[in-house]
Amino acid sequence: MSRYVFVTGGVLSSLGKGITASSLGALLKASGINVTIMKCDPYLNVDPGTMSPYQHGEVFVTEDGAETDLDLGHYERFIDVNLTKYNSVTTGQIYSVVIAKERRGDYLGATVQVIPHVTNAIKEAIQRASRISDAAVTIVEVGGTVGDIEGQPYLEAIRQMRNDVGRDNVCYIHVTYIPFSKVIGEMKTKPTQHSVREMRAIGLAPDIIVCRTQKALTPEAKDKISLFCDIDKDRVLEARDVDCLYEIPLSMGEQGLATRVLQRLGMTAPPPDLERWKEVVGHFRERKPKKARIGLVGKYIKVADAYLSVLEALTHASLPHEIGHELVWIPAEQLEKDGPGKLLADLDGIIVPGGFGDRGIEGKIAAVRHCRETGLPFLGLCLGMQCAVIEFARHVAGLADAHSTEFAPGTPHPVISLLPDQTGVVKGGTMRLGAYPCRITEGTRAAQLYQTQLIYERHRHRYEVNNEFRARLARHGLVFSGTSPDQQLVEMIELPGHPFFMACQFHPEFKSRPMHPHPLFVGFFAAAAARAAAP
Numbered sequence: 392m393s394r395y396v397f398v399t400g401g402v403l404s405s406l407g408k409g410i411t412a413s414s415l416g417a418l419l420k421a422s423g424i425n426v427t428i429m430k431c432d433p434y435l436n437v438d439p440g441t442m443s444p445y446q447h448g449e450v451f452v453t454e455d456g457a458e459t460d461l462d463l464g465h466y467e468r469f470i471d472v473n474l475t476k477y478n479s480v481t482t483g484q485i486y487s488v489v490i491a492k493e494r495r496g497d498y499l500g501a502t503v504q505v506i507p508h509v510t511n512a513i514k515e516a517i518q519r520a521s522r523i524s525d526a527a528v529t530i531v532e533v534g535g536t537v538g539d540i541e542g543q544p545y546l547e548a549i550r551q552m553r554n555d556v557g558r559d560n561v562c563y564i565h566v567t568y569i570p571f572s573k574v575i576g577e578m579k580t581k582p583t584q585h586s587v588r589e590m591r592a593i594g595l596a597p598d599i600i601v602c603r604t605q606k607a608l609t610p611e612a613k614d615k616i617s618l619f620c621d622i623d624k625d626r627v628l629e630a631r632d633v634d635c636l637y638e639i640p641l642s643m644g645e646q647g648l649a650t651r652v653l654q655r656l657g658m659t660a661p662p663p664d665l666e667r668w669k670e671v672v673g674h675f676r677e678r679k680p681k682k683a684r685i686g687l688v689g690k691y692i693k694v695a696d697a698y699l700s701v702l703e704a705l706t707h708a709s710l711p712h713e714i715g716h717e718l719v720w721i722p723a724e725q726l727e728k729d730g731p732g733k734l735l736a737d738l739d740g741i742i743v744p745g746g747f748g749d750r751g752i753e754g755k756i757a758a759v760r761h762c763r764e765t766g767l768p769f770l771g772l773c774l775g776m777q778c779a780v781i782e783f784a785r786h787v788a789g790l791a792d793a794h795s796t797e798f799a800p801g802t803p804h805p806v807i808s809l810l811p812d813q814t815g816v817v818k819g820g821t822m823r824l825g826a827y828p829c830r831i832t833e834g835t836r837a838a839q840l841y842q843t844q845l846i847y848e849r850h851r852h853r854y855e856v857n858n859e860f861r862a863r864l865a866r867h868g869l870v871f872s873g874t875s876p877d878q879q880l881v882e883m884i885e886l887p888g889h890p891f892f893m894a895c896q897f898h899p900e901f902k903s904r905p906m907h908p909h910p911l912f913v914g915f916f917a918a919a920a921a922r923a924a925a926p
């Protein structure tokens with residue numbers, strides 16, 4: 392049977408509960424404990440697939456094709472495990488299950504209520520995630536903040552679980568925010584006291600409080616939290632703002648997060664082996680006076696979270712280099728208006744990431760053209776690959792009106808289109824999602840980078856390269872360096888003779904980990920770094 396650690400948040404949202412859960416996961420894993428992490432999202436959407444990246448940040452896709460919260464990306468990167476659709480649950484899913492059961496008559500005439508029917512469904516979802524991963528410790532992050540109306544059934548469910556699995560098999564961590572009042576020159580603990588009081592009112596008492604702060608937590612603040620929240624001082628930990636997320640497992644480890652959790656759960660484990668984490672952080676701290684300037688041509692440039700995994704994957708690839716990287720946000724719409732001249736000057740590489748909708752699309756195509764014509768390293772991801780195919784068709788293969796039917800349904804040259812059997816698609820649950828196999832073409836740069844022939848990469852898209860145009864594009868020099876094993880779907884393209892011009896229909900960023908950077912990002916960054924190093 393698994394033990395459970397529940398992570399809740401107080402005072403503010405976006406406090407880093409996900410990073411706290413992930414760091415604990417990393418520490419336990421480094422002690423040889425089999426751990427899994429799950430997210431409960433109290434919103435009513437069934438999944439974040441249809442939510443705007445402005446509101447919700449990136450949609451993270453699991454190997455088995457679930458569209459999930461970006462925290463799952465943190466979990467995977469920190470514990471280095473592929474999670475599944477069971478590691479994420481939303482109120483939309485819980486209610487769908489309960490209502491379907493009610494319609495089938497499974498409740499045998501009972502009045503269906505939040506307690507026990509909804510709370511039971513939540514507990515079943517948590518236990519299923521735990522069972523499927525065969526975890527010794529299951530970490531469960533409850534989204535939102537204590538006090539939110541939507542979150543109440545989850546808090547009640549995790550309270551009940553204390554009785555179901557036994558007090559000594561559960562641990563509650565509360566992540567909270569400690570503001571610093573400049574006027575008074577003091578850290579204020581009152582919001583935390585209120586948030587803990589709110590938890591107590593529903594029968595939950597934190598075993599550990601993690602305090603997010605801008606500065607070091609003062610001994611006075613720690614004393615106050617200990618006194619007013621009725622918790623030992625050594626169970627009040629500090630999570631200070633850091634430049635590098637990957638420092639957090641180390642600082643949490645030093646403060647004894649994993650030790651306290653193991654104590655609470657009555658478990659023993661060898662001390663964590665954190666050498667590889669130290670290496671990652673060591674690379675991050677190295678002084679790297681030279682930096683490769685990487686342009687990210689996107690639509691949501693004001694919300695860094697919309698491209699979170701892409702940014703992380705770039706960081707992973709650049710860490711071991713002597714040359715660092717500097718990210719340059721390039722708004723696709725501005726590129727559309729102003730042209731590549733000024734906006735793309737002084738870059739060492741360009742990434743065109745995934746996206747939906749036609750806003751800024753001509754800007755993205757212009758960025759690809761600039762890379763192809765000037766030898767600037769280019770990496771296209773999903774929509775980025777579709778833009779590269781459109782650009783090549785238009786300016787090299789002589790199909791001036793080439794486009795994707797997503798943006799120009801009437802184009803005479805639909806080089807990107809839906810497959811014939813995808814008629815009448817609607818939004819929500821109609822995409823090619825999750826891991827699919829891809830066979831790499833021998834003798835290509837892709838083969839060199841991956842060093843293997845068959846790969847599995849994660850997808851999230853509706854449109855594909857139209858096979859009717861493949862022969863023509865190939866004749867003009869576009870290389871299809873990866874396809875589905877039956878060769879029906881184009882998965883990767885590249886241009887030989889260019890310093891680095893590669894794009895893929897899948898999202899390699901979802902599989903990059905700090906300790907295993909993704910081959911495509913490694914290749915791309917090496918080319919950009921070489922350019923930055925050149926005199």
Ligand code: GLN
Pocket residue numbers: 744745746747748772773774775797851852853854855
């Ligand atoms: N909009 C494109 C499609 O649906 C690309 C999607 C993406 O980049 N994730 O195929």
